[in-house]
Amino acid sequence: MQLAIEHVSKHYPRKAGALRDFSLNLGPGVVGLLGPNGAGKSTLMRILATVSNPSEGRVTWNGVDTGASPDAIRETLGYLPQDFGVYPHLTPVEFLGYLAAAKGLPRARARQRTDELLALVNLTEVSNLPVGGFSGGMRQRVGIAQALLNDPRLVIVDEPTAGLDPEERVRFRDLLANLSGDRIVILSTHIVSDVEAVAASIALIAGGQLVRHAAPESMLRDLDGRVWERVVGSDEVDAIRQQSLVTGTLRRSDGVHVRIVSPEPPGPDARPLAPTLEDVYLEAIGAHRQAARA
Numbered sequence: 001m002q003l004a005i006e007h008v009s010k011h012y013p014r015k016a017g018a019l020r021d022f023s024l025n026l027g028p029g030v031v032g033l034l035g036p037n038g039a040g041k042s043t044l045m046r047i048l049a050t051v052s053n054p055s056e057g058r059v060t061w062n063g064v065d066t067g068a069s070p071d072a073i074r075e076t077l078g079y080l081p082q083d084f085g086v087y088p089h090l091t092p093v094e095f096l097g098y099l100a101a102a103k104g105l106p107r108a109r110a111r112q113r114t115d116e117l118l119a120l121v122n123l124t125e126v127s128n129l130p131v132g133g134f135s136g137g138m139r140q141r142v143g144i145a146q147a148l149l150n151d152p153r154l155v156i157v158d159e160p161t162a163g164l165d166p167e168e169r170v171r172f173r174d175l176l177a178n179l180s181g182d183r184i185v186i187l188s189t190h191i192v193s194d195v196e197a198v199a200a201s202i203a204l205i206a207g208g209q210l211v212r213h214a215a216p217e218s219m220l221r222d223l224d225g226r227v228w229e230r231v232v233g234s235d236e237v238d239a240i241r242q243q244s245l246v247t248g249t250l251r252r253s254d255g256v257h258v259r260i261v262s263p264e265p266p267g268p269d270a271r272p273l274a275p276t277l278e279d280v281y282l283e284a285i286g287a288h289r290q291a292a293r294a
Contacts, residue, residue: 032195088132137168
């Protein structure tokens with residue numbers, strides 16, 4: 001099972017390119033597509049879901065060009081877009097039944113699959129209540145259920161935890177983690193903690209370009225010895241920001257604890273820290289922006 005993105009670009013009239021020469025090869029497991037808002041994540045997701053066509057390049061699913069033969073991937077695709085909507089007066093059973101019919105599932109199989117998925121996303125007890133009264137997290141669980149109706153081998157979820165409370169976010173991440181195995185699951189987000197919790201590999205994207213693709217452990221190792229902490233007064237923080245990449249600040253009674261990414265100790269009082277994925281993300285995106293400006 002292989003999803004190959006080959007030199008894909010997407011251009012819009014009177015706008016900068018949303019994607020530029022983007023290439024990525026994926027196999028089974030969860031990959032986190034991580035980047036700031038406007039980086040091109042949703043554009044890429046729509047191309048992978050065959051909702052949009054690339055301006056250049058191509059996407060292949062097990063060697064088949066999805067632009068020329070979109071059914072090759074649509075038959076095995078589960079897609080939860082960022083702007084997923086529901087019919088508020090329908091119940092989860094009715095909503096999933098309607099979509100199962102649209103996907104061509106036989107009636108008996110559709111009902112069986114609906115019951116299985118509502119149990120999976122913990123909505124069985126509210127399966128006959130109107131979706132319009134659900135919380136954001138419950139609606140997202142209906143969304144992932146509809147994405148899994150056809151037991152897809154490729155699952156794409158675009159910003160799935162945006163607007164969810166912390167408890168719902170953790171529950172949703174656990175659900176995504178349980179989906180991996182013999183599937184390719186692509187989680188597109190700008191929230192580092194979502195990717196950190198579930199992804200076996202991370203693809204960093206900025207300005208429509210792939211910045212890096214690697215396992216989280218590899219990214220963290222590459223930043224070993226380059227993350228530091230200094231404790232300074234409030235009036236010193238701005239000067240440090242101008243000189244170094246600051247990835248976090250924490251105010252304590254002894255001063256401001258400033259987290260800094262730097263190849264060398266940023267001061268005689270600096271002490272080394274273990275890197276986090278947020279350090280990795282901010283350093284990589286910052287370096288990409290500096291290179292783009294240059």
